[in-house]
Amino acid sequence: MSSGSGAAFSETDIRPDALMGEQSARLAADIERLLARRDEFVQVPCPACGAGTEEAVQALEKYTLTFLHCRRCGTMYMSPRPSPDVLDEYYRESENYAYWNSHIFPASEDVRRVKIFRPRAERVADLVERLGAERRLLLEVGAGFGTFAEEIQRLGVFDQVIAVEPTPDLAATCRAKGLEVVELPIERVELEQPPSAVTSFETLEHLFSPRAFVERCFSLLAPKGILVLSCPNIRGFDVSLLQAKSSVVDNEHLNYFHPSSLSGLLASCGFDVLETTTPGELDAELVRKAALAGEVDLARQPFLQRVLLDEWESLGGPFQRFLAQNGLSTHMWAVAQKP
Numbered sequence: 001m002s003s004g005s006g007a008a009f010s011e012t013d014i015r016p017d018a019l020m021g022e023q024s025a026r027l028a029a030d031i032e033r034l035l036a037r038r039d040e041f042v043q044v045p046c047p048a049c050g051a052g053t054e055e056a057v058q059a060l061e062k063y064t065l066t067f068l069h070c071r072r073c074g075t076m077y078m079s080p081r082p083s084p085d086v087l088d089e090y091y092r093e094s095e096n097y098a099y100w101n102s103h104i105f106p107a108s109e110d111v112r113r114v115k116i117f118r119p120r121a122e123r124v125a126d127l128v129e130r131l132g133a134e135r136r137l138l139l140e141v142g143a144g145f146g147t148f149a150e151e152i153q154r155l156g157v158f159d160q161v162i163a164v165e166p167t168p169d170l171a172a173t174c175r176a177k178g179l180e181v182v183e184l185p186i187e188r189v190e191l192e193q194p195p196s197a198v199t200s201f202e203t204l205e206h207l208f209s210p211r212a213f214v215e216r217c218f219s220l221l222a223p224k225g226i227l228v229l230s231c232p233n234i235r236g237f238d239v240s241l242l243q244a245k246s247s248v249v250d251n252e253h254l255n256y257f258h259p260s261s262l263s264g265l266l267a268s269c270g271f272d273v274l275e276t277t278t279p280g281e282l283d284a285e286l287v288r289k290a291a292l293a294g295e296v297d298l299a300r301q302p303f304l305q306r307v308l309l310d311e312w313e314s315l316g317g318p319f320q321r322f323l324a325q326n327g328l329s330t331h332m333w334a335v336a337q338k339p
């Protein structure tokens with residue numbers, strides 16, 4: 001979702017309404033299955049700064065899950081949260097992901113490719129160029145349907161691209177695309193050469209231990225290798241406004257960083273943080289949709305009423321660009337380098 005990608009896109013393009021009804025039912029079944037193992041949830045400290053839960057206050061609740069706000073660094077995190085074993089089984093058995101893989105991804109892949117994955121690959125190519133990074137091996141962690149890996153491979157920026165995808169169905173989809181796939185969790189990946197770059201999009205928020213993940217990326221990377229991450233920004237517009245009603249807040253998202261708390265985590269694992277940006281394109285539209293659906297009332301918010309409803313055609317685009325350019329979008333990127 002590069003800010004400079006040109007063509008704006010709509011949320012409905014990437015989440016076709018006709019399929020999202022069935023998807024909701026499957027997600028509800030997944031959530032029920034997750035909550036049934038509540039006695040195996042564990043309390044954790046802040047995933048960014050390590051402060052204990054005694055330094056946190058309850059931020060919000062959704063699906064009866066508790067999300068805490070770390071008073072030390074401002075990160076929001078689910079605690080107690082599913083243990084690593086519970087999470088493994090959750091994703092392995094997920095009906096929602098099976099449905100995404102069999103229906104939603106195929107139905108929306110063409111749009112996703114053009115609107116999300118190609119700009120994403122171009123953005124990574126630009127970064128590599130700008131930073132003068134090595135171009136031997138790119139490791140894409142959490143490759144999913146493999147569209148980004150395909151696109152970055154097509155650009156020929158790296159000599160080799162490896163897709164790391166531990167979920168069997170998704171790994172099979174990647175393999176069918178002719179990608180080189182390692183079907184293992186990142187902790188167990190062994191490589192013949194250290195990667196020049198590791199990319200991981202919308203994965204960090206799902207992990208039991210983001211710190212363990214970042215440390216693992218650090219140890220795998222070659223010196224001067226770069227790490228490119230994207231995840232939600234808890235200080236972004238739509239999540240700040242919609243709170244628990246935001247789709248960003250869900251049962252799978254355990255960690256909600258913001259630009260400085262994510263930078264703090266990366267730096268504490270040894271990385272030089274080169275930049276954080278918020279190139280999201282959907283905040284304004286998501287809040288507008290919520291308002292039109294009656295999920296949020298803007299009647300006492302004349303400014304937002306005007307920008308998001310009354311003068312949407314002329315003000316919506318510029319407003320979204322303002323959010324993106326000023327660290328105020330809910331979709332965030334971080335780029336870090338191993339010294």
Ligand SMILES: [Zn+2]
Pocket residue numbers: 046047048049050051070071072073074075
């Ligand atoms: Zn913290």
